[in-house]
Amino acid sequence: MDPQELKQVIASGLLSFPITDFDADNKFDPAGYRKRLEWLMPYGATALFAAGGTGEFFSLAQNEYSEVVRTAVETCKGRVPIIAGAGYGTATAIQYAQEAERVGAQGLLLLPHYLTEATQAGIEAHIAAVCAATKLGVIVYNRGACRLGPDALARLAGRCPNLVGFKDGIGDIELMVSVRRHMGDRFAYLGGLPTAEIFAQAYKAMGVPVYSSAVFNFIPKTAMAFYNALAHDDHATCNRILDNFFMPYLRIRNRGAGYAVSIIKAGARLVGHDAGRVRTPLTELNVDETRDLKTLIEAQGPQSL
Numbered sequence: 001m002d003p004q005e006l007k008q009v010i011a012s013g014l015l016s017f018p019i020t021d022f023d024a025d026n027k028f029d030p031a032g033y034r035k036r037l038e039w040l041m042p043y044g045a046t047a048l049f050a051a052g053g054t055g056e057f058f059s060l061a062q063n064e065y066s067e068v069v070r071t072a073v074e075t076c077k078g079r080v081p082i083i084a085g086a087g088y089g090t091a092t093a094i095q096y097a098q099e100a101e102r103v104g105a106q107g108l109l110l111l112p113h114y115l116t117e118a119t120q121a122g123i124e125a126h127i128a129a130v131c132a133a134t135k136l137g138v139i140v141y142n143r144g145a146c147r148l149g150p151d152a153l154a155r156l157a158g159r160c161p162n163l164v165g166f167k168d169g170i171g172d173i174e175l176m177v178s179v180r181r182h183m184g185d186r187f188a189y190l191g192g193l194p195t196a197e198i199f200a201q202a203y204k205a206m207g208v209p210v211y212s213s214a215v216f217n218f219i220p221k222t223a224m225a226f227y228n229a230l231a232h233d234d235h236a237t238c239n240r241i242l243d244n245f246f247m248p249y250l251r252i253r254n255r256g257a258g259y260a261v262s263i264i265k266a267g268a269r270l271v272g273h274d275a276g277r278v279r280t281p282l283t284e285l286n287v288d289e290t291r292d293l294k295t296l297i298e299a300q301g302p303q304s305l
Contacts, residue, residue, distance in 0.1 A: 001081060001106040001107065001137070002135075002137070003107075003135075003136070003137030003138075003161065003162040003164045004137075004164065005137075006081070006083075006106060006107040006136075006137035006164055006165075007137060007164035007165065007187075007188045008188075009046060009047055009081055009106075009107075010046065010047060010083075010107075010139065010164075010165055010188045010190065010210060011188040011210065012046065012209070012210060013044075013045070013046025013047075013210065013227075014044070014045050014046060014210075014211075014212075014213055014216065014223065014224060014227040015045060015046055015047050015048070015049065015190065015210065015211070015212040015213070016040070016045045016048055016049070016212055016213050016214070016216035016217070016223070017048070017049040017052040017053060017054035017055050017212055017214060017217075018033070018036055018037060018040060018048055018049075018050070018054075018055060018072070018217060019036070019054055019055055019056070019217050019261075019264055019265055019268060019275045020033065020051065020055040020056050020060070020068055020275065021033040021036060021275040021276055022275065022276030022277065022279070023276060024276070026276065026277065026279060028060075028064045028067055028068060029275075029276065030067060030071045032274075032275065032276075033068065033071050033072070033075075033275075034071055034075045035273075036268075036273060036275065037071075037072060037075045037076055038075065039273060040216065040217070040220060041076060041079055041080050042305055043216070043220040043221065043223075043224055043305065044224055045080060045213075045216060046080075046081075046210075047080060047081040047082070047083055047106075047107075048072065048076065048080050048081075048082055048083070049082075049083045049084070049085060049109055049212065050068055050069045050071075050072035050073075050082050050083070050084050050085070050105070051065050051068045051069055051084055051085045052083075052085040052109060052111075052212075053085070053111065053261070054214045054217070054260075054261055054264055055068070055085065056261060056278065056279060056282075057085040057087060057111060058087075058114075059278075059279040059280075059282075062095070062096075062099075065096060065099065066099050066103060069082065069084045069099070069100050069103050069104075069105055070103040070104070072084075072105075073103055073104040073105060074104075077104075081106040081107065082104075082105050082106055082107075083105065083106060083107040083108065083109050083139065084096075084100035084105040084107070084108055084109070085108075085109050085111055086100060086108050086109070086110055086111065086130065087110065087111030087112065087113065087114065088113060088114060089113055089126075090113075090125075090126045090129050090130065093110065093113070093126070093130050094129065094130055094133040094134075097110075097130050097133055097134045097136065097138075098133060098134060100134075100136065101134050101135065101136050105136065106136070106137075107136050107137045107138070107139065107165075108130075108134065108136050108137070108138045108139065109138075109139045109141055109167065110127060110130055110138055110139065110140050110141060111141050111143075111146075112141060112143050112144040112145045112146035113126060113145055113146060114144070114145060115145070116145065117145055118145065120148070120149065120151075120152045123146055123147075123148060123152065124148075124152050124155060124156055127140055127148075127156055127160070127163065128156060128159050128160055131156075131159075131160035131162050131163050132160070134162070135162065136162065137162050137163075137164045137165070138160070138162055138163050138164065138165070139164065139165030139166070139167050139188075139190065140156075140163065140165070140166055140167065141167045141169055141192060142166065142167065142168050142169060142170055142192075143167075143168075143169030143170055143192065144169070147170060147175075148179075149175065149178070149179070150178045150179045150181075150182035150183060151182075153166065153179060153182070153183055153187075154182065154183065157183065157186050157187070163187075164187060164188060165187055165188045165189070165190060166179060166183070166187040166188075166189050166190070167189075167190040167191075167192040167212075168189070168190070168191060168192055168193070168203075168208070169192040169193055169194075170193075171193050171199065173202075173206070176203070176206055176208065177206055180206055180207045180208065188210070189207065189208040189210065190208065190210050190211060190212060191203040191208050191210065191211030191212070192211065192212060194214070194253075194260040195214065195215070195246065195249070195250060195253065195260070196211035196212060196213060196214075197211070197213065197215070197223075197226055197241075197242070197246050198242070198246055198250065199211075200226075200227075200230050200238070201230065201235065201238060204230060209230075209231070213226075213227070214260070214264050215249070215264070215267065217264050217267065217268050217273075218264065218267030218268045218270065218271045218273065218297065218303075219245075219267070219271070219297060219300050219303055220303060221300075221302075221303040221304070221305070222241065222245065222300045222303065225237070225241065226238060226241045229241070244299065244300075245296060245299075245300060248292075248296055249263075249293075249296060252285075252289055252292050252293055252296070255289060256283065256285070256289075258278075258281070258282040258283065259285065261278055261282055262278050262282050262283060262284055262285055263285060263289075263293065265277070265278050265284075266284065266285045266289075266290055266293055267293060267297060270290070270293060270294050270297055271297060271303065
């Protein structure tokens with residue numbers, strides 16, 4: 001898949017980040033991960049992100065990263081494109097990018113460089129170096145320490161023909177509108193705030209109709225119903241699902257730092273698709289939080305196709 005093909009793929013439809021399966025010894029479980037992907041694929045996601053944020057990219061060793069991406073590519077080959085996460089400092093991010101390309105990923109999501117703040121010029125140089133190191137199409141994730149404005153993106157667009165996507169995880173409306181108006185159709189635009197459905201109607205109004213759904217990991221039928229309602233401007237259905245699921249879900253998610261990932265693994269466990277525990281420094285939901293999530297999931301009804 002060349003970068004322009006990737007751009008077309010991510011310009012519509014629902015995207016999702018499968019969680020990464022760990023066994024009882026907290027090691028990557030490829031058999032469980034394959035089974036998870038086989039379960040999720042028929043629900044209709046346009047593309048899946050292997051080793052993304054919800055997939056605990058930040059807690060994977062480099063050899064595990066290779067195995068996660070390779071397993072996803074082999075399992076989903078010919079059915080759903082796999083976009084691999086890459087991140088950290090420039091040298092390390094290049095290694096991840098080249099490894100993802102080597103094992104057959106169809107694209108890259110360039111995650112923030114994490115700890116240190118950097119100037120726009122430094123972030124530009126980082127992104128340009130990663131793009132130059134791979135033939136894959138690259139989506140840049142504007143979040144945390146990576147905060148790009150329209151001028152920087154315009155310069156990168158001129159330097160990096162394979163930079164084809166912009167994913168926003170900051171939630172600065174003025175910035176997002178500025179980027180969208182300045183860059184036009186040069187990029188495919190994705191909503192990437194945690195629990196993106198909460199912001200989906202507002203982002204669509206800004207010209208960002210696509211987002212990645214984490215709850216697809218345990219209520220895929222409901223996640224697709226919300227996306228389809230959004231795509232058809234069925235605001236009544238969107239608002240009903242927001243009221244009945246997403247708003248009370250947020251009240252559980254917001255009880256603990258890092259729960260944006262922990263609650264997804266808890267949800268998968270509750271619906272019979274256990275992926276093991278989250279790795280530290282993340283922590284699990286407590287008994288009361290798990291009970292509340294179980295009640296909420298059960299109210300959504302059967303998720304089978």
